[in-house]
Amino acid sequence: xxxxxxxxxxxxxxxxxxxxxxxxxxxxxxTGCGSDAxxxxxxxxxxxxxxxxxxxGSIWFHPAPSNKVQSEPSSCVLQLDxxxxxxxxxxxxxxxxxxxxxxxxxxxxxxxGLPGYVxxxxxxxxxxxxxxxxxxxxxxxx
Numbered sequence: 001x002x003x004x005x006x007x008x009x010x011x012x013x014x015x016x017x018x019x020x021x022x023x024x025x026x027x028x029x030x031t032g033c034g035s036d037a038x039x040x041x042x043x044x045x046x047x048x049x050x051x052x053x054x055x056x057g058s059i060w061f062h063p064a065p066s067n068k069v070q071s072e073p074s075s076c077v078l079q080l081d082x083x084x085x086x087x088x089x090x091x092x093x094x095x096x097x098x099x100x101x102x103x104x105x106x107x108x109x110x111x112x113g114l115p116g117y118v119x120x121x122x123x124x125x126x127x128x129x130x131x132x133x134x135x136x137x138x139x140x141x142x
Contacts, residue, residue, distance in 0.1 A: 038069040040094025041133030043086040047104070049112050049141045053082025057108025059139065061086060061127065062120035067098035073120075074100070078108075097131045102139055114141050 047054040061074040074095045076084040086095045102125035109118045116122050125139065
């Protein structure tokens with residue numbers, strides 16, 4: 001049907017092509033020509049407490065003040081086996097290299113009796129993410 005409409009009117013063809021060009025230009029304007037996204041490296045592992053997987057909550061990495069990249073905290077919902085794969089919003093999977101304070105969602109920390117792991121200012125868990133990233137680490141909340 002679109003071919004019939006385009007064939008029947010030369011101005012319709014120009015209008016349709018102009019619309020596609022305008023849409024492409026709008027996409028470039030919205031997304032930008034360059035990328036300000038930081039370098040992200042993979043961080044995967046498992047969260048545990050008393051040798052049991054931590055589940056039904058999330059884990060958060062809060063950047064230390066000394067980190068080169070100061071973004072929103074990286075986070076991930078913990079899976080049933082306690083596993084996680086960190087993500088930095090809005091950039092994608094991974095974490096910028098640097099030092100982080102580790103916290104857990106309030107409902108998870110409260111359920112496990114770990115109130116000190118809710119606030120980045122109070123948590124004792126700290127992790128250093130190297131340029132190569134980290135795979136299969138264990139984060140143990142005590």
